[in-house]
Amino acid sequence: MTGVRAGVDIGATKTLVVMCDEDGRELDSTSAPSQSHQGGAAILDRVAELVSSLVPDDAVLAGVGVGAAGVVDPVTGTVLVTGDSFTGWAGTPVNAELSARLRGVPVRTVNDVDGFLLGELLPEERNVLGVAAGTGVGGALFVDGRLLYGGATGAGEIGHVGRYGEERCTCGQIGHLEAYASGRALARRYAEATGRTLAAEAVAAAALAGDHAAQTVFTDAGRFLGQAIAHAAGLLGVATCVLGGSVVKSWALLEKPVREALEERPLLSGKPVSVRLSRNGAKSVALGAASLTAGIHRLPEVNNP
Ligand SMILES: [Zn+2]
Incomplete structure:
Protein backbone atom coordinates (compact mmCIF):
# COMPACT_ATOMS: atom_id res chain seq x y z
CA MET A 1 0.00 0.00 0.00
CA THR A 2 1.31 3.42 -0.86
CA GLY A 3 0.58 6.42 1.33
CA VAL A 4 -1.20 9.53 0.12
CA ARG A 5 -1.66 12.91 1.76
CA ALA A 6 -4.52 15.36 1.36
CA GLY A 7 -4.38 19.13 1.43
CA VAL A 8 -7.59 21.04 2.08
CA ASP A 9 -8.39 24.70 1.47
CA ILE A 10 -11.57 25.70 3.34
CA GLY A 11 -12.65 28.97 1.78
CA ALA A 12 -15.82 30.92 2.49
CA THR A 13 -17.39 29.84 -0.80
CA LYS A 14 -15.49 26.72 -1.85
CA THR A 15 -13.65 23.80 -0.27
CA LEU A 16 -10.82 22.44 -2.41
CA VAL A 17 -9.04 19.14 -1.74
CA VAL A 18 -5.81 18.11 -3.46
CA MET A 19 -4.54 14.54 -3.05
CA CYS A 20 -0.76 14.16 -3.19
CA ASP A 21 1.70 11.28 -3.22
CA GLU A 22 4.35 10.86 -0.51
CA ASP A 23 6.61 13.35 -2.32
CA GLY A 24 3.94 16.05 -2.43
CA ARG A 25 3.14 15.62 -6.13
CA GLU A 26 -0.49 16.21 -7.00
CA LEU A 27 -2.45 13.08 -7.94
CA ASP A 28 -6.00 14.42 -8.10
CA SER A 29 -8.23 17.22 -6.86
CA THR A 30 -11.88 18.02 -6.26
CA SER A 31 -13.98 20.83 -4.85
CA ALA A 32 -17.49 21.61 -3.66
CA PRO A 33 -19.29 24.59 -2.11
CA SER A 34 -18.29 25.09 1.55
CA GLN A 35 -21.03 24.64 4.15
CA SER A 36 -19.81 27.94 5.59
CA HIS A 37 -23.05 28.94 7.27
CA GLN A 38 -24.10 25.45 8.45
CA GLY A 39 -21.70 25.27 11.41
CA GLY A 40 -18.44 23.47 12.12
CA ALA A 41 -19.83 19.91 11.98
CA ALA A 42 -21.34 20.40 8.52
CA ILE A 43 -18.18 22.11 7.23
CA LEU A 44 -16.05 19.16 8.38
CA ASP A 45 -18.55 16.55 7.11
CA ARG A 46 -18.12 18.09 3.66
CA VAL A 47 -14.31 18.08 3.98
CA ALA A 48 -14.27 14.43 5.08
CA GLU A 49 -16.52 13.40 2.15
CA LEU A 50 -14.29 15.17 -0.36
CA VAL A 51 -11.06 13.75 1.11
CA SER A 52 -12.46 10.19 1.24
CA SER A 53 -13.65 10.43 -2.37
CA LEU A 54 -10.07 11.00 -3.57
CA VAL A 55 -8.21 8.23 -1.72
CA PRO A 56 -7.16 5.67 -4.39
CA ASP A 57 -8.29 2.07 -3.75
CA ASP A 58 -4.71 0.82 -3.43
CA ALA A 59 -3.53 3.59 -1.11
CA VAL A 60 -3.76 4.51 2.55
CA LEU A 61 -4.42 8.06 3.73
CA ALA A 62 -1.39 9.03 5.81
CA GLY A 63 -2.30 12.58 6.80
CA VAL A 64 -4.46 15.60 6.11
CA GLY A 65 -3.36 19.24 6.16
CA VAL A 66 -5.91 22.04 6.30
CA GLY A 67 -5.64 25.72 5.45
CA ALA A 68 -8.47 27.71 7.03
CA ALA A 69 -9.32 31.40 6.88
CA GLY A 70 -8.97 33.32 10.13
CA VAL A 71 -6.64 33.18 13.12
CA VAL A 72 -5.85 29.50 13.74
CA ASP A 73 -4.40 27.87 16.86
CA PRO A 74 -1.58 25.79 15.35
CA VAL A 75 -1.71 23.19 18.15
CA THR A 76 -5.41 22.23 18.04
CA GLY A 77 -6.29 23.67 14.65
CA THR A 78 -9.10 25.64 16.26
CA VAL A 79 -10.13 28.65 14.23
CA LEU A 80 -10.17 31.40 16.84
CA VAL A 81 -11.57 34.28 14.81
CA THR A 82 -13.58 34.32 11.58
CA GLY A 83 -15.25 37.12 9.70
CA ASP A 84 -18.93 37.13 8.75
CA SER A 85 -18.26 34.70 5.89
CA PHE A 86 -18.66 31.77 8.31
CA THR A 87 -21.31 30.88 10.88
CA GLY A 88 -20.68 28.50 13.78
CA TRP A 89 -17.12 27.79 12.65
CA ALA A 90 -15.04 29.72 15.20
CA GLY A 91 -14.16 27.48 18.15
CA THR A 92 -14.25 24.19 16.18
CA PRO A 93 -11.20 22.03 17.07
CA VAL A 94 -10.48 21.09 13.46
CA ASN A 95 -7.61 18.65 14.05
CA ALA A 96 -9.51 16.38 16.45
CA GLU A 97 -12.91 16.58 14.77
CA LEU A 98 -11.68 16.00 11.23
CA SER A 99 -9.41 13.18 12.40
CA ALA A 100 -12.42 11.52 14.08
CA ARG A 101 -14.25 11.60 10.72
CA VAL A 107 -4.72 16.29 10.82
CA ARG A 108 -2.79 19.56 11.04
CA THR A 109 -4.37 22.95 10.42
CA VAL A 110 -2.88 26.36 9.68
CA ASN A 111 -4.14 29.74 8.58
CA ASP A 112 -4.86 29.78 4.84
CA VAL A 113 -2.15 32.34 4.07
CA ASP A 114 0.38 30.15 5.89
CA GLY A 115 -0.81 27.32 3.64
CA PHE A 116 -0.47 29.59 0.60
CA LEU A 117 3.12 30.45 1.49
CA LEU A 118 4.10 26.80 2.06
CA GLY A 119 2.54 25.98 -1.29
CA GLU A 120 4.68 28.59 -3.01
CA LEU A 121 8.08 27.90 -1.39
CA LEU A 122 10.90 26.78 -3.62
CA PRO A 123 12.94 23.87 -2.21
CA GLU A 124 15.99 25.94 -1.31
CA GLU A 125 14.15 28.90 0.21
CA ARG A 126 14.40 29.58 3.95
CA ASN A 127 13.19 33.19 4.31
CA VAL A 128 10.06 34.27 2.46
CA LEU A 129 7.16 36.63 3.12
CA GLY A 130 3.77 35.65 1.66
CA VAL A 131 1.06 38.22 1.02
CA ASP A 144 14.97 30.61 9.18
CA GLY A 145 13.32 27.68 7.47
CA ARG A 146 10.09 27.51 9.44
CA LEU A 147 6.69 29.12 9.59
CA LEU A 148 6.46 31.87 12.16
CA TYR A 149 3.31 31.53 14.28
CA GLY A 150 3.81 33.93 17.14
CA GLY A 151 1.24 33.82 19.91
CA ALA A 152 -2.49 33.33 19.77
CA THR A 153 -3.04 36.46 17.72
CA GLY A 154 -1.13 35.02 14.78
CA ALA A 155 2.05 36.33 13.17
CA GLY A 156 2.19 37.96 9.76
CA GLU A 157 -1.00 40.04 9.80
CA ILE A 158 0.45 42.56 7.37
CA GLY A 159 -3.03 43.73 6.36
CA HIS A 160 -3.71 45.09 9.84
CA VAL A 161 -0.61 47.06 10.73
CA GLY A 162 0.73 50.43 9.62
CA ARG A 163 -0.98 53.70 8.94
CA TYR A 164 -0.99 54.51 5.26
CA GLY A 165 -3.74 57.12 5.35
CA GLU A 166 -7.10 57.88 6.92
CA GLU A 167 -9.27 55.11 5.43
CA ARG A 168 -11.15 52.98 7.93
CA CYS A 169 -10.18 49.31 7.88
CA THR A 170 -12.57 46.32 8.08
CA CYS A 171 -11.15 45.68 11.58
CA GLY A 172 -12.34 49.11 12.74
CA GLN A 173 -8.94 50.79 12.93
CA ILE A 174 -7.64 53.51 10.62
CA GLY A 175 -5.22 53.40 7.70
CA HIS A 176 -4.25 49.71 7.59
CA LEU A 177 -2.94 48.15 4.36
CA GLU A 178 -6.19 46.18 3.98
CA ALA A 179 -8.09 49.49 3.78
CA TYR A 180 -6.22 50.20 0.49
CA ALA A 181 -5.08 46.95 -1.08
CA SER A 182 -7.99 44.51 -0.68
CA GLY A 183 -10.53 43.99 -3.43
CA ARG A 184 -13.24 45.54 -1.28
CA ALA A 185 -11.04 48.57 -0.56
CA LEU A 186 -10.28 49.15 -4.24
CA ALA A 187 -13.99 49.02 -5.06
CA ARG A 188 -14.93 51.28 -2.13
CA ARG A 189 -12.25 53.89 -2.85
CA TYR A 190 -13.21 54.03 -6.53
CA ALA A 191 -16.88 54.49 -5.60
CA GLU A 192 -15.95 57.26 -3.17
CA ALA A 193 -13.95 59.05 -5.86
CA THR A 194 -16.42 58.69 -8.73
CA GLY A 195 -19.84 57.79 -7.33
CA ARG A 196 -19.73 54.64 -9.50
CA THR A 197 -20.00 51.20 -7.88
CA LEU A 198 -17.78 48.64 -9.62
CA ALA A 199 -16.19 45.38 -8.47
CA ALA A 200 -12.39 45.47 -8.13
CA GLU A 201 -11.94 43.57 -11.43
CA ALA A 202 -14.01 46.20 -13.23
CA VAL A 203 -12.03 49.00 -11.56
CA ALA A 204 -8.88 47.30 -12.91
CA ALA A 205 -10.38 47.16 -16.41
CA ALA A 206 -11.26 50.86 -16.15
CA ALA A 207 -7.72 51.68 -15.04
CA LEU A 208 -6.25 49.80 -18.00
CA ALA A 209 -8.62 51.73 -20.28
CA GLY A 210 -7.24 55.03 -18.95
CA ASP A 211 -9.66 55.93 -16.12
CA HIS A 212 -7.60 58.22 -13.89
CA ALA A 213 -9.53 57.59 -10.65
CA ALA A 214 -9.20 53.85 -11.15
CA GLN A 215 -5.48 54.19 -11.82
CA THR A 216 -5.08 56.21 -8.63
CA VAL A 217 -6.66 53.59 -6.35
CA PHE A 218 -4.43 50.88 -7.84
CA THR A 219 -1.33 53.09 -7.59
CA ASP A 220 -2.08 53.75 -3.91
CA ALA A 221 -2.64 50.02 -3.30
CA GLY A 222 0.66 49.14 -4.97
CA ARG A 223 2.62 51.88 -3.20
CA PHE A 224 1.36 50.89 0.25
CA LEU A 225 1.82 47.20 -0.50
CA GLY A 226 5.45 47.92 -1.47
CA GLN A 227 5.97 49.95 1.70
CA ALA A 228 4.53 47.17 3.85
CA ILE A 229 6.74 44.56 2.16
CA ALA A 230 9.80 46.78 2.70
CA HIS A 231 9.02 47.20 6.41
CA ALA A 232 8.49 43.47 6.94
CA ALA A 233 11.64 42.65 4.97
CA GLY A 234 13.74 45.06 7.02
CA LEU A 235 12.36 43.90 10.34
CA LEU A 236 12.60 40.17 9.71
CA GLY A 237 15.45 39.83 7.25
CA VAL A 238 13.19 38.33 4.62
CA ALA A 239 14.17 39.61 1.18
CA THR A 240 11.81 37.48 -0.91
CA CYS A 241 8.06 38.05 -1.17
CA VAL A 242 5.44 35.90 -2.92
CA LEU A 243 2.20 37.63 -3.82
CA GLY A 244 -1.14 35.96 -4.46
CA GLY A 245 -4.86 36.61 -4.30
CA SER A 246 -7.36 38.04 -6.75
CA VAL A 247 -6.09 41.63 -6.51
CA VAL A 248 -2.65 40.56 -7.72
CA LYS A 249 -4.20 39.43 -11.02
CA SER A 250 -3.99 43.16 -11.79
CA TRP A 251 -0.20 43.07 -11.47
CA ALA A 252 0.15 45.23 -14.58
CA LEU A 253 -1.32 48.08 -12.50
CA LEU A 254 0.49 47.27 -9.24
CA GLU A 255 3.99 46.32 -10.33
CA LYS A 256 5.38 49.82 -10.95
CA PRO A 257 4.28 51.38 -7.62
CA VAL A 258 5.28 48.24 -5.69
CA ARG A 259 8.78 48.23 -7.23
CA GLU A 260 9.20 52.00 -6.79
CA ALA A 261 8.26 51.76 -3.10
CA LEU A 262 10.80 48.97 -2.63
CA GLU A 263 13.55 50.84 -4.49
CA GLU A 264 12.95 53.88 -2.27
CA ARG A 265 13.43 51.72 0.85
CA PRO A 266 16.55 49.59 0.35
CA LEU A 267 17.43 47.16 3.11
CA LEU A 268 20.34 48.06 5.37
CA SER A 269 22.15 45.02 4.00
CA GLY A 270 21.86 46.46 0.51
CA LYS A 271 20.22 43.24 -0.66
CA PRO A 272 17.34 43.96 -3.05
CA VAL A 273 13.88 42.69 -2.09
CA SER A 274 12.60 40.38 -4.79
CA VAL A 275 8.89 40.03 -5.42
CA ARG A 276 7.30 37.26 -7.44
CA LEU A 277 3.76 36.15 -8.19
CA SER A 278 2.08 32.91 -7.10
CA ARG A 279 2.88 29.91 -9.35
CA ASN A 280 0.22 27.53 -8.08
CA GLY A 281 -2.69 29.96 -8.09
CA ALA A 282 -5.89 28.58 -6.60
CA LYS A 283 -4.16 25.35 -5.48
CA SER A 284 -1.38 26.92 -3.37
CA VAL A 285 -3.22 26.70 -0.04
CA ALA A 286 -4.16 23.04 -0.47
CA LEU A 287 -0.72 22.02 -1.76
CA GLY A 288 0.96 23.85 1.12
CA ALA A 289 -1.40 22.28 3.65
CA ALA A 290 -0.62 18.82 2.24
CA SER A 291 3.10 19.47 2.84
CA LEU A 292 2.33 20.09 6.54
CA THR A 293 1.59 16.41 7.03
CA ALA A 294 4.81 15.14 5.49
CA GLY A 295 6.96 16.13 8.46
CA ILE A 296 8.76 18.76 6.36
CA HIS A 297 7.38 21.64 8.39
CA ARG A 298 7.39 21.56 12.17
CA LEU A 299 4.35 22.93 13.94
CA PRO A 300 4.30 23.97 17.60
CA GLU A 301 3.31 21.22 20.03
CA VAL A 302 2.24 23.59 22.79
CA ASN A 303 0.71 27.01 22.85
CA ASN A 304 3.03 29.96 22.88
CA PRO A 305 1.45 32.79 24.84
ZN1 LIG B 1 -7.25 46.49 9.93
Whole structure:
Protein backbone atom coordinates (compact mmCIF):
# COMPACT_ATOMS: atom_id res chain seq x y z
CA MET A 1 0.00 0.00 0.00
CA THR A 2 1.31 3.42 -0.86
CA GLY A 3 0.58 6.42 1.33
CA VAL A 4 -1.20 9.53 0.12
CA ARG A 5 -1.66 12.91 1.76
CA ALA A 6 -4.52 15.36 1.36
CA GLY A 7 -4.38 19.13 1.43
CA VAL A 8 -7.59 21.04 2.08
CA ASP A 9 -8.39 24.70 1.47
CA ILE A 10 -11.57 25.70 3.34
CA GLY A 11 -12.65 28.97 1.78
CA ALA A 12 -15.82 30.92 2.49
CA THR A 13 -17.39 29.84 -0.80
CA LYS A 14 -15.49 26.72 -1.85
CA THR A 15 -13.65 23.80 -0.27
CA LEU A 16 -10.82 22.44 -2.41
CA VAL A 17 -9.04 19.14 -1.74
CA VAL A 18 -5.81 18.11 -3.46
CA MET A 19 -4.54 14.54 -3.05
CA CYS A 20 -0.76 14.16 -3.19
CA ASP A 21 1.70 11.28 -3.22
CA GLU A 22 4.35 10.86 -0.51
CA ASP A 23 6.61 13.35 -2.32
CA GLY A 24 3.94 16.05 -2.43
CA ARG A 25 3.14 15.62 -6.13
CA GLU A 26 -0.49 16.21 -7.00
CA LEU A 27 -2.45 13.08 -7.94
CA ASP A 28 -6.00 14.42 -8.10
CA SER A 29 -8.23 17.22 -6.86
CA THR A 30 -11.88 18.02 -6.26
CA SER A 31 -13.98 20.83 -4.85
CA ALA A 32 -17.49 21.61 -3.66
CA PRO A 33 -19.29 24.59 -2.11
CA SER A 34 -18.29 25.09 1.55
CA GLN A 35 -21.03 24.64 4.15
CA SER A 36 -19.81 27.94 5.59
CA HIS A 37 -23.05 28.94 7.27
CA GLN A 38 -24.10 25.45 8.45
CA GLY A 39 -21.70 25.27 11.41
CA GLY A 40 -18.44 23.47 12.12
CA ALA A 41 -19.83 19.91 11.98
CA ALA A 42 -21.34 20.40 8.52
CA ILE A 43 -18.18 22.11 7.23
CA LEU A 44 -16.05 19.16 8.38
CA ASP A 45 -18.55 16.55 7.11
CA ARG A 46 -18.12 18.09 3.66
CA VAL A 47 -14.31 18.08 3.98
CA ALA A 48 -14.27 14.43 5.08
CA GLU A 49 -16.52 13.40 2.15
CA LEU A 50 -14.29 15.17 -0.36
CA VAL A 51 -11.06 13.75 1.11
CA SER A 52 -12.46 10.19 1.24
CA SER A 53 -13.65 10.43 -2.37
CA LEU A 54 -10.07 11.00 -3.57
CA VAL A 55 -8.21 8.23 -1.72
CA PRO A 56 -7.16 5.67 -4.39
CA ASP A 57 -8.29 2.07 -3.75
CA ASP A 58 -4.71 0.82 -3.43
CA ALA A 59 -3.53 3.59 -1.11
CA VAL A 60 -3.76 4.51 2.55
CA LEU A 61 -4.42 8.06 3.73
CA ALA A 62 -1.39 9.03 5.81
CA GLY A 63 -2.30 12.58 6.80
CA VAL A 64 -4.46 15.60 6.11
CA GLY A 65 -3.36 19.24 6.16
CA VAL A 66 -5.91 22.04 6.30
CA GLY A 67 -5.64 25.72 5.45
CA ALA A 68 -8.47 27.71 7.03
CA ALA A 69 -9.32 31.40 6.88
CA GLY A 70 -8.97 33.32 10.13
CA VAL A 71 -6.64 33.18 13.12
CA VAL A 72 -5.85 29.50 13.74
CA ASP A 73 -4.40 27.87 16.86
CA PRO A 74 -1.58 25.79 15.35
CA VAL A 75 -1.71 23.19 18.15
CA THR A 76 -5.41 22.23 18.04
CA GLY A 77 -6.29 23.67 14.65
CA THR A 78 -9.10 25.64 16.26
CA VAL A 79 -10.13 28.65 14.23
CA LEU A 80 -10.17 31.40 16.84
CA VAL A 81 -11.57 34.28 14.81
CA THR A 82 -13.58 34.32 11.58
CA GLY A 83 -15.25 37.12 9.70
CA ASP A 84 -18.93 37.13 8.75
CA SER A 85 -18.26 34.70 5.89
CA PHE A 86 -18.66 31.77 8.31
CA THR A 87 -21.31 30.88 10.88
CA GLY A 88 -20.68 28.50 13.78
CA TRP A 89 -17.12 27.79 12.65
CA ALA A 90 -15.04 29.72 15.20
CA GLY A 91 -14.16 27.48 18.15
CA THR A 92 -14.25 24.19 16.18
CA PRO A 93 -11.20 22.03 17.07
CA VAL A 94 -10.48 21.09 13.46
CA ASN A 95 -7.61 18.65 14.05
CA ALA A 96 -9.51 16.38 16.45
CA GLU A 97 -12.91 16.58 14.77
CA LEU A 98 -11.68 16.00 11.23
CA SER A 99 -9.41 13.18 12.40
CA ALA A 100 -12.42 11.52 14.08
CA ARG A 101 -14.25 11.60 10.72
CA LEU A 102 -11.29 9.98 8.94
CA ARG A 103 -10.53 6.96 11.14
CA GLY A 104 -7.93 8.73 13.26
CA VAL A 105 -5.69 10.00 10.44
CA PRO A 106 -3.45 12.80 11.74
CA VAL A 107 -4.72 16.29 10.82
CA ARG A 108 -2.79 19.56 11.04
CA THR A 109 -4.37 22.95 10.42
CA VAL A 110 -2.88 26.36 9.68
CA ASN A 111 -4.14 29.74 8.58
CA ASP A 112 -4.86 29.78 4.84
CA VAL A 113 -2.15 32.34 4.07
CA ASP A 114 0.38 30.15 5.89
CA GLY A 115 -0.81 27.32 3.64
CA PHE A 116 -0.47 29.59 0.60
CA LEU A 117 3.12 30.45 1.49
CA LEU A 118 4.10 26.80 2.06
CA GLY A 119 2.54 25.98 -1.29
CA GLU A 120 4.68 28.59 -3.01
CA LEU A 121 8.08 27.90 -1.39
CA LEU A 122 10.90 26.78 -3.62
CA PRO A 123 12.94 23.87 -2.21
CA GLU A 124 15.99 25.94 -1.31
CA GLU A 125 14.15 28.90 0.21
CA ARG A 126 14.40 29.58 3.95
CA ASN A 127 13.19 33.19 4.31
CA VAL A 128 10.06 34.27 2.46
CA LEU A 129 7.16 36.63 3.12
CA GLY A 130 3.77 35.65 1.66
CA VAL A 131 1.06 38.22 1.02
CA ALA A 132 -2.41 37.33 -0.26
CA ALA A 133 -4.51 40.30 -1.37
CA GLY A 134 -8.07 39.29 -2.16
CA THR A 135 -11.23 40.02 -0.20
CA GLY A 136 -8.85 40.99 2.63
CA VAL A 137 -5.07 41.24 2.87
CA GLY A 138 -3.30 38.44 4.74
CA GLY A 139 0.34 37.70 5.37
CA ALA A 140 2.53 34.78 6.37
CA LEU A 141 6.17 34.48 7.36
CA PHE A 142 8.65 31.69 6.70
CA VAL A 143 11.80 32.67 8.61
CA ASP A 144 14.97 30.61 9.18
CA GLY A 145 13.32 27.68 7.47
CA ARG A 146 10.09 27.51 9.44
CA LEU A 147 6.69 29.12 9.59
CA LEU A 148 6.46 31.87 12.16
CA TYR A 149 3.31 31.53 14.28
CA GLY A 150 3.81 33.93 17.14
CA GLY A 151 1.24 33.82 19.91
CA ALA A 152 -2.49 33.33 19.77
CA THR A 153 -3.04 36.46 17.72
CA GLY A 154 -1.13 35.02 14.78
CA ALA A 155 2.05 36.33 13.17
CA GLY A 156 2.19 37.96 9.76
CA GLU A 157 -1.00 40.04 9.80
CA ILE A 158 0.45 42.56 7.37
CA GLY A 159 -3.03 43.73 6.36
CA HIS A 160 -3.71 45.09 9.84
CA VAL A 161 -0.61 47.06 10.73
CA GLY A 162 0.73 50.43 9.62
CA ARG A 163 -0.98 53.70 8.94
CA TYR A 164 -0.99 54.51 5.26
CA GLY A 165 -3.74 57.12 5.35
CA GLU A 166 -7.10 57.88 6.92
CA GLU A 167 -9.27 55.11 5.43
CA ARG A 168 -11.15 52.98 7.93
CA CYS A 169 -10.18 49.31 7.88
CA THR A 170 -12.57 46.32 8.08
CA CYS A 171 -11.15 45.68 11.58
CA GLY A 172 -12.34 49.11 12.74
CA GLN A 173 -8.94 50.79 12.93
CA ILE A 174 -7.64 53.51 10.62
CA GLY A 175 -5.22 53.40 7.70
CA HIS A 176 -4.25 49.71 7.59
CA LEU A 177 -2.94 48.15 4.36
CA GLU A 178 -6.19 46.18 3.98
CA ALA A 179 -8.09 49.49 3.78
CA TYR A 180 -6.22 50.20 0.49
CA ALA A 181 -5.08 46.95 -1.08
CA SER A 182 -7.99 44.51 -0.68
CA GLY A 183 -10.53 43.99 -3.43
CA ARG A 184 -13.24 45.54 -1.28
CA ALA A 185 -11.04 48.57 -0.56
CA LEU A 186 -10.28 49.15 -4.24
CA ALA A 187 -13.99 49.02 -5.06
CA ARG A 188 -14.93 51.28 -2.13
CA ARG A 189 -12.25 53.89 -2.85
CA TYR A 190 -13.21 54.03 -6.53
CA ALA A 191 -16.88 54.49 -5.60
CA GLU A 192 -15.95 57.26 -3.17
CA ALA A 193 -13.95 59.05 -5.86
CA THR A 194 -16.42 58.69 -8.73
CA GLY A 195 -19.84 57.79 -7.33
CA ARG A 196 -19.73 54.64 -9.50
CA THR A 197 -20.00 51.20 -7.88
CA LEU A 198 -17.78 48.64 -9.62
CA ALA A 199 -16.19 45.38 -8.47
CA ALA A 200 -12.39 45.47 -8.13
CA GLU A 201 -11.94 43.57 -11.43
CA ALA A 202 -14.01 46.20 -13.23
CA VAL A 203 -12.03 49.00 -11.56
CA ALA A 204 -8.88 47.30 -12.91
CA ALA A 205 -10.38 47.16 -16.41
CA ALA A 206 -11.26 50.86 -16.15
CA ALA A 207 -7.72 51.68 -15.04
CA LEU A 208 -6.25 49.80 -18.00
CA ALA A 209 -8.62 51.73 -20.28
CA GLY A 210 -7.24 55.03 -18.95
CA ASP A 211 -9.66 55.93 -16.12
CA HIS A 212 -7.60 58.22 -13.89
CA ALA A 213 -9.53 57.59 -10.65
CA ALA A 214 -9.20 53.85 -11.15
CA GLN A 215 -5.48 54.19 -11.82
CA THR A 216 -5.08 56.21 -8.63
CA VAL A 217 -6.66 53.59 -6.35
CA PHE A 218 -4.43 50.88 -7.84
CA THR A 219 -1.33 53.09 -7.59
CA ASP A 220 -2.08 53.75 -3.91
CA ALA A 221 -2.64 50.02 -3.30
CA GLY A 222 0.66 49.14 -4.97
CA ARG A 223 2.62 51.88 -3.20
CA PHE A 224 1.36 50.89 0.25
CA LEU A 225 1.82 47.20 -0.50
CA GLY A 226 5.45 47.92 -1.47
CA GLN A 227 5.97 49.95 1.70
CA ALA A 228 4.53 47.17 3.85
CA ILE A 229 6.74 44.56 2.16
CA ALA A 230 9.80 46.78 2.70
CA HIS A 231 9.02 47.20 6.41
CA ALA A 232 8.49 43.47 6.94
CA ALA A 233 11.64 42.65 4.97
CA GLY A 234 13.74 45.06 7.02
CA LEU A 235 12.36 43.90 10.34
CA LEU A 236 12.60 40.17 9.71
CA GLY A 237 15.45 39.83 7.25
CA VAL A 238 13.19 38.33 4.62
CA ALA A 239 14.17 39.61 1.18
CA THR A 240 11.81 37.48 -0.91
CA CYS A 241 8.06 38.05 -1.17
CA VAL A 242 5.44 35.90 -2.92
CA LEU A 243 2.20 37.63 -3.82
CA GLY A 244 -1.14 35.96 -4.46
CA GLY A 245 -4.86 36.61 -4.30
CA SER A 246 -7.36 38.04 -6.75
CA VAL A 247 -6.09 41.63 -6.51
CA VAL A 248 -2.65 40.56 -7.72
CA LYS A 249 -4.20 39.43 -11.02
CA SER A 250 -3.99 43.16 -11.79
CA TRP A 251 -0.20 43.07 -11.47
CA ALA A 252 0.15 45.23 -14.58
CA LEU A 253 -1.32 48.08 -12.50
CA LEU A 254 0.49 47.27 -9.24
CA GLU A 255 3.99 46.32 -10.33
CA LYS A 256 5.38 49.82 -10.95
CA PRO A 257 4.28 51.38 -7.62
CA VAL A 258 5.28 48.24 -5.69
CA ARG A 259 8.78 48.23 -7.23
CA GLU A 260 9.20 52.00 -6.79
CA ALA A 261 8.26 51.76 -3.10
CA LEU A 262 10.80 48.97 -2.63
CA GLU A 263 13.55 50.84 -4.49
CA GLU A 264 12.95 53.88 -2.27
CA ARG A 265 13.43 51.72 0.85
CA PRO A 266 16.55 49.59 0.35
CA LEU A 267 17.43 47.16 3.11
CA LEU A 268 20.34 48.06 5.37
CA SER A 269 22.15 45.02 4.00
CA GLY A 270 21.86 46.46 0.51
CA LYS A 271 20.22 43.24 -0.66
CA PRO A 272 17.34 43.96 -3.05
CA VAL A 273 13.88 42.69 -2.09
CA SER A 274 12.60 40.38 -4.79
CA VAL A 275 8.89 40.03 -5.42
CA ARG A 276 7.30 37.26 -7.44
CA LEU A 277 3.76 36.15 -8.19
CA SER A 278 2.08 32.91 -7.10
CA ARG A 279 2.88 29.91 -9.35
CA ASN A 280 0.22 27.53 -8.08
CA GLY A 281 -2.69 29.96 -8.09
CA ALA A 282 -5.89 28.58 -6.60
CA LYS A 283 -4.16 25.35 -5.48
CA SER A 284 -1.38 26.92 -3.37
CA VAL A 285 -3.22 26.70 -0.04
CA ALA A 286 -4.16 23.04 -0.47
CA LEU A 287 -0.72 22.02 -1.76
CA GLY A 288 0.96 23.85 1.12
CA ALA A 289 -1.40 22.28 3.65
CA ALA A 290 -0.62 18.82 2.24
CA SER A 291 3.10 19.47 2.84
CA LEU A 292 2.33 20.09 6.54
CA THR A 293 1.59 16.41 7.03
CA ALA A 294 4.81 15.14 5.49
CA GLY A 295 6.96 16.13 8.46
CA ILE A 296 8.76 18.76 6.36
CA HIS A 297 7.38 21.64 8.39
CA ARG A 298 7.39 21.56 12.17
CA LEU A 299 4.35 22.93 13.94
CA PRO A 300 4.30 23.97 17.60
CA GLU A 301 3.31 21.22 20.03
CA VAL A 302 2.24 23.59 22.79
CA ASN A 303 0.71 27.01 22.85
CA ASN A 304 3.03 29.96 22.88
CA PRO A 305 1.45 32.79 24.84
ZN1 LIG B 1 -7.25 46.49 9.93
